């Protein structure tokens with residue numbers, strides 16, 4: 512292949528396809544170079560196969576970045592309602608789960624199909640299995656992209672190659688390496704929205720409870736998420752843990768409120784008054800999974816009939832139930848992480864056009880940038896919004 516185009520987009524994921532569609536619709540000749548054997552693999556596997564494609568509550572506060580202001584402009588200019596309008600125009604049935612999360616009724620495939628239809632209508636050309644070997648800026652400012660496919664020369668280049676999560680799905684550090692090649696700084700990367708692992712006696716105490724789930728409020732570094740926790744054979748997962756994992760780093764204290772929304776001390780005092788002969792573990796087993804309550808009483812709280820606790824002991828137990836210390840040893844890493852924290856530093860990228868301030872004509876969109884959303888459709892909304900902004904500015 513020997514091609515000359517206005518815009519080459521590296522990566523045919525959520526951001527790449529959205530950007531290509533918007534730029535193509537403006538009359539630009541756009542070529543998407545996808546490394547994997549098909550586009551949109553992460554969209555396909557997202558949301559348990561139903562793609563949680565946006566969140567109606569999307570706000571800048573739902574994102575982590577070294578520069579929390581960077582995401583504001585794009586999010587304001589392309590809202591969840593605009594993406595929803597696109598979804599509805601393609602007659603894709605959807606539903607809202609809890610907390611503003613919108614999912615397809617049927618399948619994530621419909622979102623990929625929608626993006627492909629939009630790209631086709633906009634005249635976008637898409638090539639898969641493009642192993643890119645080299646990208647250089649020519650004397651005329653255009654980008655020469657070489658690979659097994661031959662040479663593509665593009666007036667502008669959009670890097671939409673995503674983060675490092677799930678390498679088996681095509682994730683690569685390509686975008687980060689390219690940014691570095693062009694002199695861009697990177698914020699350190701690590702796995703986000705990822706299960707936490709336990710080790711040593713912590714794993715011994717909890718590992719065999721794999722499959723047990725309970726509501727918690729997980730707190731770390733000033734952030735709290737109230738949702739379910741799931742015990743796994745390696746540690747802990749579930750939405751509350753995935754969310755807080757993005758705020759946790761090895762060594763950071765992590766506390767769980769095991770009775771979220773309830774006043775633990777008032778509950779213990781009530782039990783002491785109303786059911787003085789009942790054992791703590793029995794009563795706890797009425798408000799949380801029995802096996803978990805049992806384990807708590809074996810290792811963290813001494814179970815006795817309620818009448819035998821002193822007021823100070825009730826207070827100490829309430830504190831443990833409110834701020835149960837979870838000692839995680841690490842995360843499951845990129846193998847299972849939904850996102851990559853860190854990435855291309857936003858300091859040298861325009862927050863309105865997404866163009867590099869170092870290299871004219873070079874753009875970064877989506878997860879390759881140092882902007883990471885919470886669990887719940889925020890990451891796709893970032894992909895759509897950043898890509899839409901770039902697509903209009905190209």
Ligand code: FDA
Nearest residue numbers: 522524525526546557558563673681685877878888890891
């Ligand atoms: P994305 O990863 O989508 O696309 C990058 C593309 O670039 C890929 O197609 C990749 O193959 C390609 N590529 C990589 N290297 C390349 C190279 N060298 N050359 C050419 N192409 C290259 N978010 C959300 O909001 N709701 C959800 O329900 C979920 N669910 C979910 C489940 C799972 C299992 C995962 C792993 C992730 C999610 N996410 C999510 C996160 C969401 O998938 C993610 O944030 C977006 O896909 C990011 O969009 P991008 O386009 O930036 O990267």
